[in-house]
Amino acid sequence: MSLVSCDVGISMDGYVAGPDQSLEHPLGVGAGTVLHTWMFDDPDANAPELAAITDAGAFIMGRNMFGPVRGPWESWDGAANGPWRGWWGEDPPYHAPVFVLTHHPHQSIEMAGGTTFHFVADGPEAAMELARRAAGERNVAIGGGAATINQYLAAGLIDELRLHVAPVVLGAGERLFSGLPLTEFEQLGARATRLVTHLTYRRTTP
Numbered sequence: 001m002s003l004v005s006c007d008v009g010i011s012m013d014g015y016v017a018g019p020d021q022s023l024e025h026p027l028g029v030g031a032g033t034v035l036h037t038w039m040f041d042d043p044d045a046n047a048p049e050l051a052a053i054t055d056a057g058a059f060i061m062g063r064n065m066f067g068p069v070r071g072p073w074e075s076w077d078g079a080a081n082g083p084w085r086g087w088w089g090e091d092p093p094y095h096a097p098v099f100v101l102t103h104h105p106h107q108s109i110e111m112a113g114g115t116t117f118h119f120v121a122d123g124p125e126a127a128m129e130l131a132r133r134a135a136g137e138r139n140v141a142i143g144g145g146a147a148t149i150n151q152y153l154a155a156g157l158i159d160e161l162r163l164h165v166a167p168v169v170l171g172a173g174e175r176l177f178s179g180l181p182l183t184e185f186e187q188l189g190a191r192a193t194r195l196v197t198h199l200t201y202r203r204t205t206p
Helices: 034-041 049-051 124-135 146-152
Strands: 005-011 015-017 056-062 096-102 115-118 139-143 158-167 185-192 197-203
Touching: 005 015, 005 034, 005 049, 005 146, 049 158, 056 124, 056 146, 056 158, 096 124, 115 124, 124 139, 124 146, 139 146
Parallel strands: 005 139, 005 158, 056 096, 056 139, 096 115
Antiparallel strands: 158 197, 185 197
């Protein structure tokens, strides 16, 4: 049976991004790539976790994870090289349908490698229905950011939560679990490498 999973890099004090995210600072001022150093500086030691992140038949993300665009899409004035097509260049790492939550409809964007971004203006549950249909028997992965993950946690729609804890305190930014009620989890696994601790949880609160 397929699962809804979520992988997220997080600081020791619970932030998944720093404050004031922008085109110049995608992960927020002061955060840089510190939460994800383990991915780039020690990939061999973290190979199983890296492989699991993109092992899904469909993905869901918030608009902020797709790009820094705010308001109507036509208000984006940073498109000197054409319309904004996401943070990852022309060959994103997903290689599957990606459903982007937004209040402003947009036509789908087809990229290289099998990635297509679909924009869903009907809310998280509609995006989940579309993602499950697209994934078939494969898993659905919630990509982030914090607000999107929190919405799906609050709705009880994430089966397996995988936290990748970096040894850093950010002090401010986008906090995971903000506003959630009492929620209990069962720990399924824990593994530490030089730059990160990987924690896997299953939600037990109905």
